[in-house]
Amino acid sequence: MKTFVRALLGASAMCAVVSAAQAEKLTIATVNNGDMIRMQKLTDEFTKANPDIELEWVTLEENVLRQRVTTDIATKGGQYDVMTIGTYEVPIWGKQGWLVSLNDLPEAYDVDDLLPAIRGGLTVDGELYAAPFYGESSMVMYRKDLMEKAGMEMPQEPTWADIKKAAEAMTDKDNEVYGICLRGKAGWGENMAFLGAMANSYGAKWFDMDWKPQFDTEEWKAVLTDYLDLMNNYGPPGASNNGFNENLALFQQGKCGMWLDATVAASFVTNPDDSTVADKVGFALAPNKEGVEKHANWLWAWSLGIPAGSQKVDAAKKFIAWATSKDYTKLVAEKEGWANVPPGTRTSLYENEEYKKVPFAEMTLESIKAADPNNPTVDEVPYVGVQFVAIPEFQGIGTAVGQQFSAALAGQVSAEQALQSAQQLSEREMTKAGYIK
Incomplete structure (x- = not known):
């Protein structure tokens, strides 16, 4: 009997070895x-x-x-x-x-x-x-208590004018509370993820149908001017160094009245183990400029x-x-x-x-539905992608443009200079790559 059991065990072990090998x-x-x-x-x-x-x-x-x-x-x-x-x-x-x-x-x-x-x-x-x-996607995360203190209500679908008004009302720099926190760190996936989506909500675009860069347009001038105005007046100091993680920490510490960023951040800002304002957070759709059908949803x-x-x-x-x-x-x-x-x-x-029952579930879904990668802008464009352009050259161009805009936020160049440089470097790279004939 013992011999039989040993034989069985040996066979089982052999099968296991064979199975693992296969x-x-x-x-x-x-x-x-x-x-x-x-x-x-x-x-x-x-x-x-x-x-x-x-x-x-x-x-x-x-x-x-x-x-x-x-x-x-x-x-x-x-x-x-x-x-x-x-x-x-x-x-x-x-x-x-x-x-x-x-x-x-x-x-x-x-x-x-x-x-x-x-x-x-x-x-x-x-x-x-x-x-x-x-x-x-992206959405507005905001402090309900600060809005109430200011005697205001956040619309479910705010405009950029609503955002500016709320940022001004919630800013209390003496107590290190800033009305709005936005990405300023250079990178195609950092500040340009935000600014690319914001551009869509202003009727701006990266390229026209002939692949010519569009940073010399009035729409892009309005985007960058309003962004700098928000950040310089109502944003935290050193914002040109802030990306997703830095703004997340600021919001969790109660230093941001509003934060417009990835919907996936919602679980972090409402987690009482990490966030001092977990029970005070509301959510709204990413804004648009009045009269423009696209919202700033990436x-x-x-x-x-x-x-x-x-x-x-x-x-x-x-x-x-x-x-x-x-x-x-x-x-x-x-x-x-x-x-x-x-x-x-x-x-x-x-x-x-x-x-x-999850407090951010509905707004996350609405935000995702508001973004259309195949039709990201008001005008027809030759590219796919909402906060990026799905061409191989975009990583380099997006990061270089992001560096110009981050420098403008840091006060190293003017908005006009940043846009001019963005136009020139984008035209050069797109010509080199053969998009512009």
């Missing part, structure tokens, strides 16, 4: 933010159901991630089987044939449940090239895609379908609570009665 390893490159870290902790659920797939994680800071995955996919390096990529990369890479189509995800995945604005930003010529893990999603030429497409699709599914949302809600589920990707989430 397991297909997926290398997943991802960004080091809270939602992605949480996903890694919960992937035991996936591997239990799929013992033939092993997961290896490469977790990187955002700028490093972009550099690594861009180099790998452009050179066909094959280092990663699943990549975490943004709404900027997907249209470019999909058009170049660098990503695998996800149009054949299982019927149970329910691709039609994806929010149209988010799905549209990840689709090229009818092909879905990445599945969204979480999505965001659109972004961190998504999962598969590089073309991958030898592990089936396993990669299986993982992506799990990580971006409705069942994954339920798993996070069960483990972490509804306020912590990945937001902004599925219609069904915003129809869920439990999620509707």
Whole structure:
């Protein structure tokens, strides 16, 4: 009997070794933010159901991630089987044939449940090239107590004139309370994410239909002039160094009357463990200039895609379908609570009665719906993207323009000089790249 048991145990061990040896390893490159870290902790659920797939994680800071995955996919390096990529990369890479189509995800995945604005930003010529893990737009987060003290009410759909009036009323520099906090740190994904969205709400645009830069227009002059006016009169000192994280800290410390930034920040400013004003925060749609139909809503999603030429497409699709599914949302809600589920990707989430109780859920959905990556501006334009332009050259141009506008905020150059420099450098780069004939 003992001999038989030993033989059985030996056979089981042998099977386990063979099974482990046969397991297909997926290398997943991802960004080091809270939602992605949480996903890694919960992937035991996936591997239990799929013992033939092993997961290896490469977790990187955002700028490093972009550099690594861009180099790998452009050179066909094959280092990663699943990549975490943004709404900027997907249209470019999909058009170049660098990503695998996800149009054949299982019927149970329910691709039609994806929010149209988010799905549209990840689709090229009818092909879905990445599945969204979480999505965001931008909105106004404001102090309800300070508005009440000023005898004012924030409209659900404010104009920039409303924002200026509220900023003036809430500013109390003697007590280090500033009416408004906005991004000033240079970068295509920092100050230009905000200013690009603001430009749409003023009727401005990056390029006309002939790809000629538009910084010499009256619309862009109004954008930059009003931005500088807000920040110089009602913003915090040193604002040219402030990006998302710096303004988040200021708002949580009670030093901002308003903050216009990513909808994903809502869970941070309403978390009593981190925010001194958690129970005093209200939300409103990103503003527009009176008479302009577009609001200052940007659109972004961190998504999962598969590089073309991958030898592990089936396993990669299986993982992506799990990580971006409705069942994954339920798993996070069960483990972490509804306020912590990945937001902004599925219609069904915003129809869920439990999620509707989350104070920022409704405004997040409205904000995402207000952004249209395929029609981002008032006028017709040749590009896709809301707070960015989905061409490879944009990263360099956007950051260079951001440096000019940040310098204007710091008082190093005038608004006129910043706009003139932005026009010149953009024309030079677009001519060099062959867009301008």
